[in-house]
Amino acid sequence: MIRYRALVLGVRRWALGVAVLLAATASQAIQITLDEVFAEERAWAGLTTKTAQVGDIKWTYSEGGNPAKPTILMLHGITQSRDNWNRVARYLTADYHVIIPDLPMHGETVVPADYDPQPAQIVDDLYDLMVQKGVNKVHLAGHSLGGALVTYYGAKNFFNVQSVLMVDPGGVFATTQSKYLKNPQLLNELLVTKKGDMKRVFGIAMSKPPFLPEGIIEAYEARQMQLAPKMKPAIDKTIQLAGLYTPESFKLVSSGIEAPTLVIWGEEDQIIDVNVVPELMANLKNDEPPVILKGIGHVPILEAEQLVVQAYLPFLKKADAWDNPFKNAVSTQ
Numbered sequence: 001m002i003r004y005r006a007l008v009l010g011v012r013r014w015a016l017g018v019a020v021l022l023a024a025t026a027s028q029a030i031q032i033t034l035d036e037v038f039a040e041e042r043a044w045a046g047l048t049t050k051t052a053q054v055g056d057i058k059w060t061y062s063e064g065g066n067p068a069k070p071t072i073l074m075l076h077g078i079t080q081s082r083d084n085w086n087r088v089a090r091y092l093t094a095d096y097h098v099i100i101p102d103l104p105m106h107g108e109t110v111v112p113a114d115y116d117p118q119p120a121q122i123v124d125d126l127y128d129l130m131v132q133k134g135v136n137k138v139h140l141a142g143h144s145l146g147g148a149l150v151t152y153y154g155a156k157n158f159f160n161v162q163s164v165l166m167v168d169p170g171g172v173f174a175t176t177q178s179k180y181l182k183n184p185q186l187l188n189e190l191l192v193t194k195k196g197d198m199k200r201v202f203g204i205a206m207s208k209p210p211f212l213p214e215g216i217i218e219a220y221e222a223r224q225m226q227l228a229p230k231m232k233p234a235i236d237k238t239i240q241l242a243g244l245y246t247p248e249s250f251k252l253v254s255s256g257i258e259a260p261t262l263v264i265w266g267e268e269d270q271i272i273d274v275n276v277v278p279e280l281m282a283n284l285k286n287d288e289p290p291v292i293l294k295g296i297g298h299v300p301i302l303e304a305e306q307l308v309v310q311a312y313l314p315f316l317k318k319a320d321a322w323d324n325p326f327k328n329a330v331s332t333q
Contacts, residue, residue: 034219038083045086046093047100054128056115060108061101061129062086064093070162070320071135073126074100077144077299078170078238079190079201079224079231081107084143087305091313096139101129103146105234106227117237123153137327139316140259141165143301144272145238155256159329163319164261165312166280168269168298172242172250173276180271184242187235190271192224207268207297208304247279254283258326260319261287264308266296288315 042049047064062082072092074085082100089098102109104125105117115121126149130138139162142150147169154164173181180186190205192198198221202209212220261284265274277290291311296303 034216034223037216038086041083041086045090047086047089047098052129052132054125054132056112057104057125057129058110059101059129060110061099062089063097063099064089065095065097067097067134069095069097070137070139070316071097071099071130071133072139072141072316073130073135073150074098075126075140075142075146075149076100076103076106077146078187078234079106079192080144084299084301085141088141088301088308088312091305091309096316099130099133099135101126103149103234105231117234118241119149119152120156122149123156126153127157136160137162137324139163139165139319141167141312142169143167144298145170145234147171151254151257154259154261155253158256158258159324159326161257161259162322162324163259163316164257165264165315166261167264167300167308168266168272169263169280170238170272171254171276171280172245172247173279174247175276175279176273177275178269178271178273181242181273184239187238191228191232191235192221193228194225195221197221198224204270205298206303207266207295210302251283254280255285257284257286259286259324260315260322261285262312262315263287263290264300264311265290265292266298266300266303267292267294268296269298271298 042062045064047062050061050063052059052061074089076082076084082102085100089100092098104111104115104122137160140150140154142148142165144167147166148171150164150166151169151171154161176182190201192201198217263277263280265277267274274292277292281287281290293300293304293307300308
């Protein structure tokens with residue numbers, strides 16, 4: 001059934017891509033069609049777009065599923081958006097309440113000009129969003145930068161975190177062989193600032209990029225070029241923090257997670273290499289055996305969403321039954 005649905009969705013995406021190629025006689029037409037593609041993908045995943053003003057932040061997020069069911073907060077990676085999780089979320093919305101925000105400095109979420117995108121601040125703001133949504137118990141799922149954020153969120157808000165999923169998560173690792181972690185300035189290569197950059201970034205980030213018609217790639221490239229100035233401060237902050245945090249300080253944070261934790265990693269990840277997995281696993285307390293996906297790069301949630309789901313759903317069911325011993329603790333927020 002999973003493979004059949006994936007095939008159907010692929011055909012629908014292909015048809016929309018053909019529409020782009022036929023209708024995109026101007027950049028504006030391409031942009032409108034790209035919006036339609038994302039809207040169709042969210043609808044297929046059972047998601048709708050919502051906004052919420054919380055303090056100084058106007059969040060834009062996707063939401064789906066029954067709010068009475070357990071909530072999963074899903075966080076995307078740097079220079080990405082909430083739509084990176086659509087392929088995974090469509091397997092979750094039938095049984096879970098799913099919330100996927102555009103992170104600060106990304107997508108359609110609007111923050112003040114002087115916003116400081118450091119993990120502690122973003123985690124506090126995400127917690128406030130959950131409070132406004134009435135969520136008092138949450139499963140966390142994060143990819144790349146989002147993986148680093150769920151690490152901080154899980155450690156700080158241990159009293160209401162039911163589980164943590166880390167997919168190729170960011171962090172500070174002593175055992176890394178990645179040039180991007182050894183020289184964080186190279187993270188600027190992930191920004192799309194000129195024509196041709198999108199395919200280059202796909203080549204860095206993914207070992208098996210999903211098929212996209214040329215028109216979709218061009219439209220997505222145009223959007224990423226438009227968003228690059230907005231996302232640049234997030235990369236600058238990541239570079240700055242990489243010079244301040246140490247593997248020891250990151251270990252203190254990651255070892256603070258009390259909830260069941262699942263780690264999924266693409267074996268061919270060029271950005272955050274799979275060599276760091278043993279180091280990360282040694283930091284975690286209540287962890288499952290890591291899932292290493294052969295032939296997959298930095299973005300398994302796009303390259304191999306079915307494999308991610310096959311590992312994640314059984315983990316979620318097990319984590320649902322976990323009795324958090326800290327659930328009655330008083331929040332320090």
